[in-house]
Amino acid sequence: MPNRSECEAVVRQLWPYLDGAVSESQRERIVAHLEGCVNCASHFDFAQSFLDAVAAARPHLPANEVLRVRVMSALMAEGFEAQ
């Protein structure tokens, strides 16, 4: 039976882990936990399938919206200040 507080510690890192933004030692700890904890693993799978669905929704986003964000980012990198 997985330890509840270990479950919580692992789930607290769900988004950073899925984004590859955790340290190597944190990553190893999470991977080891997910191998032995079906419930936590199911939370991570659900969140990953959500991220995959968002990425796959790209063609449904108005082209202008994607382009607007891209152009605004490029402008702001050059010092343009929105608002």
Next chain:
Amino acid sequence: MTADSEFAAVALPLLPAIARVAHALTVDDADADDLVQETFLRAYKHWRTFERGSDCKSWLSAICRNAFFEQRRRESRSTAVEDQELESLAAARLHNSARASGVDNMFSRLDLGPAIARAIEALEPRYRDVVVLVDVEDFSYEQVAEALGIPIGTVRSRLYRARRQLQEALLAFAVDAGYATASAPIRPE
């Protein structure tokens, strides 16, 4: 006179005055005491930079104020980390809700593309921009931080908040659309 005896003669007698400064800055007595201790530790370490003959009370007060604001910045950063971790916990809770509603495979089973696009457009711009850049355009946290001129912590907070809002909207959509009760896989084209 050694540096230590000079410190004892000039700085230490100002302890009651600095305690009052610390008390004015903090709310809690224990915090004030910690701040006084931190102030005198810093003052001792940097005693050689104290300009002899200048106002030691002002010098110590400035150290006290700086220590206080540094500590507060550290604490607000740790609050931000706590908020981010709570968003991850919220994602697990949302999964539990989806499971309870019978739609826990909604993302793999359904084509939610149009619904996701609508949900993204409904987000406030500051959330929408970050989630589009990271989750659709595949920017890293660092790239978004640089592009938008905001700290990485802010990128994370906005991104995770945006994801939660999207997940909540999509769960409501899946349940409302009646997919919850469907027994067979549905792939609307």
